[in-house]
Amino acid sequence: MVSSTSVILSLLLIVLLPSSSSASDSLQYRFFHCVNLTSESSIPFSTSFFTPNNASFSNILQSTAQNLRFLIPSRPKPELIFVPTVESHIQAAVVCARQLGILLRIRSGGHDYEGLSYTSETELPFMILDLSKLRSINVSIEDNSAWVQTGATIGEVYYQIALRSKTHGFPGGMCTSVGIGGLITGGAYGPMMRKYGLGADNALDARIVDVNGRILTRVSMGEDMFWAIRGGGGGSFGVLLAWKLQLVEVPEKVTVFTLSRTLEQGATELLQRWQQVADTLVEDLFIRVLVKKVNATSQAGKQTIQTAYQALYLGKADSLLKVMKKSFPELGLTKEDCIEMSWIESVIYIARYARNVPPEFLLQGRSFFNKFSFKAKSDFVKEPIPAYALEGIWKRLLEQDSPLVVWTPYGGMMNKISESEIPFPHRNGTKFMIQWLAEWQNEGTKGSIAHHIDWLRELYNFMTPYVSKFPRAAYANYRDLDLGVNNLTGKTSFTDASNWGKKYFQNNFNRLVLVKTKVDPDNFFRHEQSIPLFTTEI
Numbered sequence: 001m002v003s004s005t006s007v008i009l010s011l012l013l014i015v016l017l018p019s020s021s022s023a024s025d026s027l028q029y030r031f032f033h034c035v036n037l038t039s040e041s042s043i044p045f046s047t048s049f050f051t052p053n054n055a056s057f058s059n060i061l062q063s064t065a066q067n068l069r070f071l072i073p074s075r076p077k078p079e080l081i082f083v084p085t086v087e088s089h090i091q092a093a094v095v096c097a098r099q100l101g102i103l104l105r106i107r108s109g110g111h112d113y114e115g116l117s118y119t120s121e122t123e124l125p126f127m128i129l130d131l132s133k134l135r136s137i138n139v140s141i142e143d144n145s146a147w148v149q150t151g152a153t154i155g156e157v158y159y160q161i162a163l164r165s166k167t168h169g170f171p172g173g174m175c176t177s178v179g180i181g182g183l184i185t186g187g188a189y190g191p192m193m194r195k196y197g198l199g200a201d202n203a204l205d206a207r208i209v210d211v212n213g214r215i216l217t218r219v220s221m222g223e224d225m226f227w228a229i230r231g232g233g234g235g236s237f238g239v240l241l242a243w244k245l246q247l248v249e250v251p252e253k254v255t256v257f258t259l260s261r262t263l264e265q266g267a268t269e270l271l272q273r274w275q276q277v278a279d280t281l282v283e284d285l286f287i288r289v290l291v292k293k294v295n296a297t298s299q300a301g302k303q304t305i306q307t308a309y310q311a312l313y314l315g316k317a318d319s320l321l322k323v324m325k326k327s328f329p330e331l332g333l334t335k336e337d338c339i340e341m342s343w344i345e346s347v348i349y350i351a352r353y354a355r356n357v358p359p360e361f362l363l364q365g366r367s368f369f370n371k372f373s374f375k376a377k378s379d380f381v382k383e384p385i386p387a388y389a390l391e392g393i394w395k396r397l398l399e400q401d402s403p404l405v406v407w408t409p410y411g412g413m414m415n416k417i418s419e420s421e422i423p424f425p426h427r428n429g430t431k432f433m434i435q436w437l438a439e440w441q442n443e444g445t446k447g448s449i450a451h452h453i454d455w456l457r458e459l460y461n462f463m464t465p466y467v468s469k470f471p472r473a474a475y476a477n478y479r480d481l482d483l484g485v486n487n488l489t490g491k492t493s494f495t496d497a498s499n500w501g502k503k504y505f506q507n508n509f510n511r512l513v514l515v516k517t518k519v520d521p522d523n524f525f526r527h528e529q530s531i532p533l534f535t536t537e538i
């Protein structure tokens with residue numbers, strides 16, 4: 001009978017597997033042994049160790065993987081997943097992966113846009129070092145700071161701060177399920193950036209495991225390396241264990257609003273006005289614009305573009321109304337549109353979660369929304385985009401199933417920090433950032449995925465004349481492999497890597513390459529867009 005045959009087969013497999021030494025079995029076995037010998041901790045780690053034979057392997061693989069596009073069966077899968085519970089196991093994992101020549105993928109929150117924390121573009125065997133069990137957060141209101149392990153999400157950090165004080169906050173991301181590990185390492189912008197800068201601008205110290213398995217802090221790693229990890233992107237310099245973050249002051253009551261305009265209601269003209277004022281508003285005010293396709297109310301079956309102005313104001317409604325009357329009356333904000341709330345409630349609001357979602361939800365460390373597949377690109381804008389180009393954008397959005405474009409205002413504090421202060425260079429002179437996004441509900445078929453991605457690329461090409469140039473800048477945390485990739489099986493020349501490196505980091509790229517060459521001379525910490533070594537080869 002079929003069922004008993006398969007039972008016997010499974011039993012046979014279980015008996016045979018340990019002795020059958022296919023390359024990958026032995027790799028897993030050797031890694032396990034190496035960690036056993038190397039780890040200085042007596043804490044057992046066998047429950048941290050998952051191979052494709054463990055029943056929970058695919059659950060662990062998918063757990064925090066945010067982009068369904070990279071979970072399709074044809075994508076390369078890791079040989080093993082290691083989910084350490086103590087820092088010393090991470091040290092051992094680095095030493096052993098290096099010794100055994102296994103490509104390491106480091107995962108904190110799993111939100112990498114190109115899935116680089118859990119997949120690989122190459123056929124090289126790789127493993128995932130999953131930090132999700134290391135998520136402790138120690139907030140000190142007296143010291144105005146917090147130590148946060150990298151497996152925690154930014155939402156948990158917000159929650160722990162708010163639990164201890166009504167007047168402290170942190171200027172990080174808007175999506176609350178993003179991991180601290182990848183977020184701070186690539187910049188971290190959110191609705192308080194115009195007042196306080198980026199999350200990375202507010203990082204005070206860090207603990208990192210270097211390529212030799214040593215734990216370094218700001219003092220022992222030195223200022224060059226500490227500079228590089230604050231915005232130079234994840235996965236290039238070591239495994240970040242924890243960040244020390246500086247808290248910032250928030251008022252007991254903040255004010256939020258969302259106002260929408262469709263094309264029929266003058267969306268194009270209003271967005272032109274926004275482009276002129278958004279980066280010049282008082283620093284307490286942040287108004288971003290979310291653009292999507294909606295059904296028109298005027299006519300059944302007709303679709304239109306909706307622009308939603310979503311705002312956070314660090315103050316009360318009365319004072320916001322005065323600011324708006326003076327600086328941006330065209331939006332027509334009224335008292336009824338304004339909602340006063342605590343800062344932690346505004347975190348939920350800005351994340352666009354349902355209004356009845358309590359702050360405690362943040363402790364779950366996941367998004368309120370279902371996961372989907374997506375491909376995205378980013379741009380920085382220095383001159384207002386003319387109306388005829390906006391029309392070109394609308395036309396293209398109407399052709400796509402589920403497009404989303406997000407316009408994020410700069411200015412304020414962002415103008416006051418020098419371009420070379422940390423690796424994130426997009427500062428004075430940037431009016432706003434745009435994120436272009438195509439999303440689809442399921443994993444998609446090869447054809448449908450290609451269709452969405454081609455659409456996005458065409459829109460991006462169309463925008464070339466209207467956005468930053470030489471280089472056309474991009475946000476490192478909105479990773480886009482279209483900009484270029486390293487050759488992981490050979491060597492990548494500095495010139496090739498500059499193609500994408502300068503887009504993310506401009507002139508800071510050179511310093512990042514020098515730091516990388518010094519702290520990881522064998523290029524152990526590498527992925528498709530890690531900072532490459534300085535080589536004289538062409």
Ligand SMILES: Cc1cc2nc3c(=O)[nH]c(=O)nc-3n(C[C@H](O)[C@H](O)[C@H](O)COP(=O)(O)OP(=O)(O)OC[C@H]3O[C@@H](n4cnc5c(N)ncnc54)[C@H](O)[C@@H]3O)c2cc1C
Nearest residue numbers: 108109110111112117173174175179181182189234235240
């Ligand atoms: C839905 C969504 C919303 C977002 N919203 C915002 C936002 O509001 N603001 C913003 O600035 N960004 C935002 N981002 C982008 C986000 O900042 C980046 O994707 C970030 O890199 C994710 O960090 P992570 O730890 O979740 O991701 P991961 O996928 O775990 O890691 C991202 C990269 O960093 C590396 N890495 C991860 N952990 C470590 C570590 N401990 N040490 C060294 N390297 C590490 C990984 O190998 C990978 O290359 C958003 C992303 C998504 C998907």
Ligand SMILES: *[C@@H]1O[C@H](CO)[C@@H](O)[C@H](O)[C@H]1NC(C)=O
Nearest residue numbers: 036037039041042043044045
């Ligand atoms: C290593 O293996 C030995 C023998 O199986 C075991 O006693 C020991 O606890 C292991 N060490 C760790 C750190 O797991």
Ligand SMILES: *[C@@H]1O[C@H](CO)[C@@H](O)[C@H](O)[C@H]1NC(C)=O
Nearest residue numbers: 046047048049050051053054
């Ligand atoms: C996975 O399987 C290995 C080998 O059978 C075992 O040692 C390990 O404990 C398993 N992992 C978990 C998390 O159960």
Ligand SMILES: *[C@@H]1O[C@H](CO)[C@@H](O)[C@H](O)[C@H]1NC(C)=O
Nearest residue numbers: 136137138147148149242243
């Ligand atoms: C928080 O404090 C506890 C207890 O002192 C400590 O064990 C933990 O490592 C700390 N976490 C961080 C991220 O510093």
Ligand SMILES: *[C@@H]1O[C@H](CO)[C@@H](O)[C@H](O)[C@H]1NC(C)=O
Nearest residue numbers: 293294295296300301302303
């Ligand atoms: C838009 O209209 C179509 C039919 O014309 C309908 O199927 C769809 O559900 C509507 N979408 C929304 C978001 O209301």
Ligand SMILES: *[C@@H]1O[C@H](CO)[C@@H](O)[C@H](O)[C@H]1NC(C)=O
Nearest residue numbers: 414415416417418427428429
């Ligand atoms: C920002 O750029 C403008 C225009 O180039 C310049 O006048 C101003 O001084 C700069 N501000 C800072 C803080 O560097």
Ligand SMILES: *[C@@H]1O[C@H](CO)[C@@H](O)[C@H](O)[C@H]1NC(C)=O
Nearest residue numbers: 485486487488489490491492
């Ligand atoms: C990467 O380098 C290897 C070895 O030099 C070479 O064979 C291969 O073609 C390169 N791959 C790409 C995509 O350039």
